[in-house]
Amino acid sequence: MFPEKVCPDCEEPLERMELQGTDAVGTLSIVSAAADDGFLSGIRADEILTPVPYVCPDCRRTLLYAEN
Template sequence: MPTRRCPDCGVTMEEATTRTSDGFELHLVTDEPKDGLLGTLGAKEKLKPTTYVCPECGLVRQYVDT
């Protein structure tokens, strides 16, 4: 994972786990169709974001590896 720096404080952000209240991981659904058969059936691409938290100011940011 790349090192992320807080845009406000300039310190290194810490990786965190983000889950729903039911314990499921978050996913971002794009407008891009999924590859293969599922894409032809209308399924959309899902991406898993990585969450980072600034230990100084508490800023939370999510990034998707592309």
């Protein structure tokens, strides 16, 4: 099992969000994480992890964690 994720600001347990548009969010995250074009060219589609958003119920801060 994954260790419990907590908010870095208020240390509240984060709530896992269900993605509605996994492809759109994944593409957005990958583009923002890869500054140079050479990074994506070496990755196969099945090796890309799916970013899963976790939101803090207290301050609404949202963090993305890569899961597969």
